[in-house]
Amino acid sequence: MNLHPFDSRLDAALRNVNDSLTGFPTTTVSSARPGQVWRARWDDALALVFIDAILDGARNLVRVAPVSIGTDVADDTAVILPIESSPLSVAMSVWPDLVTDIAEIVLERWITGVETFASLAEVTAAANDGQLRRGLPVLNELSPRHQERLLLELAMEVLSLAADLPSGNGRLEAILAGVSTATVAGVLNVDSRVALQILRGLVFIDRQQAHLLANVVDRDPRELLDANPAAPDELLATMTALRRGAAIRALAAKQQVSESQAFSTALRGVFALAARKEGTTTDWVGRADSYFEVSLAS
Amino acid sequence: MSAFEEMRRDGRVGEQTVELFVWSVSAAVRRHRYPPPTGSAAWTHAVCLEWVIDLFDKKGHDVAVRLFVHAVDQISFAKLVRRTVENELKDQAKATTAGKLRGRMRTLLGKEAGFVDATSLFGGDPAWTLEGFGDAIYLGDWADLLYAPALKLIEPIRELNTAGPTSKENADKLVTAARVILTEAGGAVRDQVLATALVKLFELEVAEMFLGTDGNTMAAIEGSARSPEQQVEAIEAGDRMIMELSTDELRGLLVLEESDAVAAVLMPHIPNIQDFLEALRVKLQNLIGTDGVPLGTLTHVLNYARHLPDVH
Numbered sequence: 176m177n178l179h180p181f182d183s184r185l186d187a188a189l190r191n192v193n194d195s196l197t198g199f200p201t202t203t204v205s206s207a208r209p210g211q212v213w214r215a216r217w218d219d220a221l222a223l224v225f226i227d228a229i230l231d232g233a234r235n236l237v238r239v240a241p242v243s244i245g246t247d248v249a250d251d252t253a254v255i256l257p258i259e260s261s262p263l264s265v266a267m268s269v270w271p272d273l274v275t276d277i278a279e280i281v282l283e284r285w286i287t288g289v290e291t292f293a294s295l296a297e298v299t300a301a302a303n304d305g306q307l308r309r310g311l312p313v314l315n316e317l318s319p320r321h322q323e324r325l326l327l328e329l330a331m332e333v334l335s336l337a338a339d340l341p342s343g344n345g346r347l348e349a350i351l352a353g354v355s356t357a358t359v360a361g362v363l364n365v366d367s368r369v370a371l372q373i374l375r376g377l378v379f380i381d382r383q384q385a386h387l388l389a390n391v392v393d394r395d396p397r398e399l400l401d402a403n404p405a406a407p408d409e410l411l412a413t414m415t416a417l418r419r420g421a422a423i424r425a426l427a428a429k430q431q432v433s434e435s436q437a438f439s440t441a442l443r444g445v446f447a448l449a450a451r452k453e454g455t456t457t458d459w460v461g462r463a464d465s466y467f468e469v470s471l472a473s
Numbered sequence: 474m475s476a477f478e479e480m481r482r483d484g485r486v487g488e489q490t491v492e493l494f495v496w497s498v499s500a501a502v503r504r505h506r507y508p509p510p511t512g513s514a515a516w517t518h519a520v521c522l523e524w525v526i527d528l529f530d531k532k533g534h535d536v537a538v539r540l541f542v543h544a545v546d547q548i549s550f551a552k553l554v555r556r557t558v559e560n561e562l563k564d565q566a567k568a569t570t571a572g573k574l575r576g577r578m579r580t581l582l583g584k585e586a587g588f589v590d591a592t593s594l595f596g597g598d599p600a601w602t603l604e605g606f607g608d609a610i611y612l613g614d615w616a617d618l619l620y621a622p623a624l625k626l627i628e629p630i631r632e633l634n635t636a637g638p639t640s641k642e643n644a645d646k647l648v649t650a651a652r653v654i655l656t657e658a659g660g661a662v663r664d665q666v667l668a669t670a671l672v673k674l675f676e677l678e679v680a681e682m683f684l685g686t687d688g689n690t691m692a693a694i695e696g697s698a699r700s701p702e703q704q705v706e707a708i709e710a711g712d713r714m715i716m717e718l719s720t721d722e723l724r725g726l727l728v729l730e731e732s733d734a735v736a737a738v739l740m741p742h743i744p745n746i747q748d749f750l751e752a753l754r755v756k757l758q759n760l761i762g763t764d765g766v767p768l769g770t771l772t773h774v775l776n777y778a779r780h781l782p783d784v785h
Contacts, residue, residue: 185491188526191533192540193485199541214542219732221549223542244539247560251625265538286542312625314646315676333734386744433733 200262204285207237207417210293212261215239216283216424218433220333223286224277225269227295233408234338235279235415240295241327243268248323249310254302256289263287268310270324271295275331278338278415280423280438336382338415338438343403348376350402354391362387369443378447379403381439406446409459414442422467429471441466477550480540493551494525497558507562508569528561563678567669570678574668575599581648588652591661602661603652609660615670621657624650630675650674703767710766711773717760723778725753
């Protein structure tokens with residue numbers, strides 16, 4: 176290293192950082208469990224989250240609350256987990272008021288486990304009986320504590336919308352009746368094959384596409400989203416599973432698009448493939464596996 | 474190679490990361506005009522590097538945790554470094570801010586009923602107590618005093634106006650908080666400790682203008698920022714800019730610094746937020762032009778945008 180005249184001091188300081196950095200676990204955890212802290216990432220939203228509960232249902236939802244590293248940014252709604260509460264050896268602030276349900280596909284990396292508390296109810300109870308402290312009240316309109324809360328609120332909103340499967344009542348074909356293939360292709364900037372599939376109600380449209388098509392048919396975008404094809408539970412379950420996250424992020428990186436775009440394209444692709452199924456059942460997991468394998472290899 | 478790639482390749486931070494930290498220090502101290510450390514005349518590269526080494530020495534583990542959990546690419550890595558540096562600079566500024574607040578509180582509390590100068594109880598160290606506490610001295614951790622329930626009832630201090638005196642309202646809140654803290658303490662507290670507690674409670678290290686001088690009146694600080702002529706010039710230039718921007722573009726100014734995903738949530742009615750914001754950046758550059766705009770113009774435009782009605 177050739178930065179300055181006092182290399183030995185810098186080397187020692189760097190060792191101080193690197194000894195910690197290389198000591199952190201590199202374990203890959205294959206399933207989410209209550210009491211774990213994960214890094215959640217989707218598009219350009221990123222937040223640490225404490226897993227409160229694994230929810231039942233096809234969308235693989237988990238109930239989470241955001242987590243901040245350190246205590247200075249915690250307001251009086253956040254609960255402070257002390258240094259000794261996790262192997263990370265750093266205090267963390269959990270925000271129970273910002274609890275949100277998100278699809279587990281956005282959980283990108285396991286960070287640590289909280290050893291004493293396995294749910295938000297336990298964390299909140301410990302704060303209420305004085306076992307854990309909360310942060311300080313917001314007494315300044317420029318408060319960084321308040322800014323942190325606003326940022327986390329936005330991040331959680333983005334994450335809650337991630338992989339929000341646009342499954343609906345199947346009325347898309349009727350609503351779009353009379354609209355030409357060329358119009359749909361032009362408005363949505365898709366090829367005519369995809370436009371035709373949309374007009375026939377064979378594939379999903381996403382939020383952005385619903386907004387664009389809403390102008391064409393003079394309807395509320397929500398109505399169009401609700402009119403999407405009904406997605407089978409098996410498809411929802413396989414497309415939002417934790418293990419699909421890595422594939423979606425790899426596809427997004429490869430195609431240089433956002434995770435939302437990669438997910439939307441993959442969903443459309445897997446669903447359209449299934450439209451050509453033979454027999455009475457569909458191996459959704461197998462189809463999704465094949466889709467990602469081919470997409471990432473090509 | 475970027476700092477992030479260096480860490481991903483080697484599993485540790487190295488020269489590129491140090492350079493990124495040094496650059497971030499240099500940028501932050503320029504932007505916020507932090508004074509150089511004691512004994513240094515200016516924030517030279519060597520001084521910035523010394524500062525980074527001190528940070529790694531004192532808070533190496535904390536830095537490592539933040540890099541471990543938050544860095545996912547070069548952009549997030551750079552943001553993280555900037556935030557770490559700015560937080561540390563603010564922490565260091567707290568001591569200075571508390572020092573300035575001591576003088577201000579001495580003036581304020583000296584005029585308030587119930588507050589008693591307790592300097593004699595600390596052998597000449599300036600201190601405060603409340604009537605009725607006698608010779609009692611608080612020996613606990615000052616941070617514990619900040620959990621007094623009554624502190625939650627205080628309204629937040631206000632952002633400073635661009636002109637006109639506003640000090641009384643904020644000063645009343647500081648005095649109220651001091652009374653609550655001393656009541657919670659049940660005895661005398663050094664004035665340095667009281668000031669440090671108030672800085673932490675009100676997060677005053679961020680409101681740089683508030684304590685930017687030895688200030689007994691904030692009006693003096695606010696009034697000296699710009700002359701009336703300059704303010705009028707800025708308002709007129711701002712109004713011209715507002716006329717050139719659509720309502721959505723004005724709203725877009727408020728989310729220009731946000732990520733695309735966050736901006737999309739804040740402006741859901743814009744179909745392609747990425748393209749929209751990029752076009753807005755170009756338009757803004759054209760409006761500002763090569764000659765720039767008077768100081769305060771963009772503040773005026775942003776204030777206007779903040780008061781637009783929400784889209785439903």
